[in-house]
Amino acid sequence: EVKLLESGGGLVQPGGSLRLSCAASGFTFTDFYMSWIRQPPGKAPEWLGVIRNKANGYTTEYNPSVKGRFTISRDNTQNILYLQMNTLRAEDTAIYYCVTAGNWDWGQGVMVTVSS
Amino acid sequence: DVVLTQTPPTLSATIGQSVSISCRSSQSLLDSDGDTYLNWLLQRPGQSPQLLIYSVSNLESGVPNRFSGSGSETDFTLKISGVEAEDLGVYYCMQATHAPLTFGSGTKLEIK
Numbered sequence: 001e002v003k004l005l006e007s008g009g010g011l012v013q014p015g016g017s018l019r020l021s022c023a024a025s026g027f028t029f030t031d032f033y034m035s036w037i038r039q040p041p042g043k044a045p046e047w048l049g050v051i052r053n054k055a056n057g058y059t060t061e062y063n064p065s066v067k068g069r070f071t072i073s074r075d076n077t078q079n080i081l082y083l084q085m086n087t088l089r090a091e092d093t094a095i096y097y098c099v100t101a102g103n104w105d106w107g108q109g110v111m112v113t114v115s116s
Numbered sequence: 117d118v119v120l121t122q123t124p125p126t127l128s129a130t131i132g133q134s135v136s137i138s139c140r141s142s143q144s145l146l147d148s149d150g151d152t153y154l155n156w157l158l159q160r161p162g163q164s165p166q167l168l169i170y171s172v173s174n175l176e177s178g179v180p181n182r183f184s185g186s187g188s189e190t191d192f193t194l195k196i197s198g199v200e201a202e203d204l205g206v207y208y209c210m211q212a213t214h215a216p217l218t219f220g221s222g223t224k225l226e227i228k
Binding site: 045 | 164167208212218
């Protein structure tokens with residue numbers, strides 16, 4: 001059974017940084033593309049980016065809306081996906097989900113609130 | 117970016133009624149590999165979205181067969197044949213053909 005458990009969310013001031021983690025289990029982590037998707041309260045989800053699998057060199061691709069501020073990385077020895085978020089803004093307030101790209105299994109999400 | 121327009125925004129149905137949701141894309145979702153990466157998701161209240169249908173018409177494992185998907189290129193439909201109480205929530209279409217991946221604005225299904 002695929003399990004995705006996000007952590008690291010919370011309250012951060014505008015301009016601050018935060019790193020989210022996603023612990024993955026139940027599948028061969030290195031075989032999968034992994035994505036981060038966020039959902040502002042009451043709104044539709046927004047895809048943030050993807051990190052590809054081992055066969056595709058773990059390359060990354062980002063939504064232009066966050067490119068340059070957000071970085072996706074992975075620790076393939078511990079099966080953890082990361083999202084480093086810098087220069088946070090109020091509009092980054094959302095639930096952040098870790099998702100297997102292609103199979104579209106979603107974690108339970110973690111709330112990030114950007115406010116002074 | 118590809119814009120997905122979902123209609124209607126809200127839907128009210130009785131148990132056993134059949135309903136349809138439309139998703140129209142601003143450009144063709146037919147990929148160069150021959151597949152069309154249009155998926156349907158359901159987000160029940162307080163839960164994460166879950167995949168119902170992938171690549172237009174393929175039912176995800178464990179999803180009841182009262183759900184079906186159809187369409188091509190830019191015009192897609194999700195049909196629920198006989199709504200059940202557990203079907204309430206917000207339905208989203210999403211496309212994975214073109215980067216950045218995008219989602220429709222959602223259709224909220226209420227049970228009368």
